[in-house]
Amino acid sequence: MSRALASTGFWGLGLSLGVPESWRPSTLHPWRRAGALSRVRRAWVIPPISVSENHKRLPYPLVQIKSDKQPLGSVLYSIQGPGVDEEPRGVFSIDKFTGKVYLNAMLDREQTDRFRLRAFALDLGGSTLEDPTDLEIVVVDQNDNRPAFVREVFVGRVLEGAAPGTYVTKAEATDADDPETDNAALRYSILEQGAPEVFSIDEHTGEIRTVQVGLDREVVAVYNLTLQVADMSGDGLTATASAIISLDDINDNAPEFTRDEFFMEATEAVSGVDVGRLEVEDRDLPGSPNWAARFTILGGDPDGQFAIRTDPKTNEGVLSLVKPLDYESRERHELQVLVQNEAPLQAAAPRAVRGQARVTVWVQDANEAPVFPENPLRTSLAEGAPPGTPVAMFSARDPDTRQLQRLSYSKDYDPEDWLRVDAATGRVLTQRVLSPASPFLKDG
Ligand SMILES: [Ca+2]
Ligand SMILES: [Ca+2]
Ligand SMILES: [Ca+2]
Ligand SMILES: [Ca+2]
Structure with missing residues (x-):
């Protein structure tokens, strides 16, 4: 004063x-x-x-x-x-x-x-x-104006792993007092940041730069700094603001399988079906090319019967059959599988421990039961038809086409012993005259 x-x-x-x-x-x-x-x-x-x-x-x-x-x-x-x-x-x-x-x-x-x-x-x-x-x-002039940051929050981004001294963002404040005097001579400082010191601010320009080597997004992704500006060359009136600094991801983590070996079962004789899933982990930014897995079958699939695609939600590898397997020629397939990211891995990234896995696929022998296309089969017959009258013809199908199997037919339930079945052809004939009074006939 x-x-x-x-x-x-x-x-x-x-x-x-x-x-x-x-x-x-x-x-x-x-x-x-x-x-x-x-x-x-x-x-x-x-x-x-x-x-x-x-x-x-x-x-x-x-x-x-x-x-x-x-x-x-x-x-x-x-x-x-x-x-x-x-x-x-x-x-x-x-x-x-x-x-x-x-x-x-x-x-x-x-x-x-x-x-x-x-x-x-x-x-x-x-x-x-x-x-x-x-x-x-x-x-x-008197120092009757507090300095003021031009915004409450300064936002900055920097790549993780950036060299010390890398520019991040710039804080800026104004002071309405006489710029020719100390009353508007501003000095910037960082009041609070997590220990250890990660960022520095130029007290004159407000430029914020990195200090440390080895900034790791996978450890801390976002820093929240409290900035201060003071007039009187740093000893006067003060104001504060925040700086929110996000680390941008680089691909410094290789994807890894969660296990050394996976076991699965696959039915023979089918294709276009999924066999099982290969779980992987990647510490980089989910959804980004640094995270997304890509699978390669390195060995064990000489005929190209298998394929692996990535589930974009879970990042799992989905093993599927593109050509049918044959139990008789091979009961077990052992695939050697590699996982990588869509984006190339940083040269300095540590080597993956489980970048490869073995996938054992046991082939299931398929022997499905034959099926009647029409079941039950309804038929009608003239009253008093003589024995030997044809009633119906059953024809079953066996999906187990790769195995040589003979079908044979027999009757299961016939309380009054009216019908006779030809075991080889499936033809059904009457062997007695049907009585309309029988309680086993429907609708007369
Ligand atoms: Ca001032
Ligand atoms: Ca003034
Ligand atoms: Ca990665
Ligand atoms: Ca990363």
Whole structure:
């Protein structure tokens, strides 16, 4: 508050604030040197009058101007300009008899940092005693503005494994105070980040960079930093913001099978069916090419009977049959299977322990029961038909086509022993005259 505000060269005009009421303003002779200098340059040589913003004791005497022509008679002083009779009106006034200039309102440097007034000296008759002269009033800054970050959250991204010193993002703050002074001299710092220190900030530029080697997304994917900015070159008013820094994934983890060996069973003689699933793990970003598995059958499938596709949801390998297996020619298949990512693995990534697995597929011998295409078979017969009348012809099918099997037919339930079945052909004949009164006939 009570900083020395200005001392103005050869005029010896010194103003300070916070002094007692009895303080008398310095006297300024704005016209005294006028004659010695050219008219054009005259305004330049009158030193500015400095006054601090936020001055609360009002009215406050700023300066007293005097004309050397006063001995010739009474002088009437007046001022004009923005701050007097132009907006903002009434900030300054002058005692027309004494020439004392008063400040009447609290100043805000951030709104108006200087006032240019015109000063007049007239005789009592209203005639000009002196040429109008300029009075410049400079508003001196106080640190009355806290620095402010331009946003609450700064977002940054950096590849995991990036070299120390890699640029991540830039924090930025403003301060409404005078940029020429310490009041707006900002310094950035990181208040909080997880230990150990992972990021640094340039205190002058706000640039955030990596510090550590071996940033690993699979350990910490997102960092949340608390940033601070302080004026007065770091010792003044402060403000805080966050920086959220995400590590972008690289493919630094090889996919691995969860087991060294998988066992499955597959039915022979079918194709286009799934046999089983191969579970894998990959620590990289799920759903990304760094995570997605690709399977290769390295050996054990000389006839190309197997294929492996990836389940995009689970990343499992789905083993399927593209050509039918044959139990009789091979009961067991042993496949050597490799898993890799869609994206190439980083050269520095550790080698996979279970990058390969053995898959044992046991072939199931298929011997399915024959089936009747029409079951039950309904038929009708004339009443009193003689024995030997054909009733129906059953024809069953055996899906077990790869095995030589003979079908034979026989009857199972015939309480009144009416029918006879030809075991080889499946033909059914009557062997007695059917009685319509029999409780075993339906609908007569
Ligand atoms: Ca400030
Ligand atoms: Ca200020
Ligand atoms: Ca990976
Ligand atoms: Ca990774």
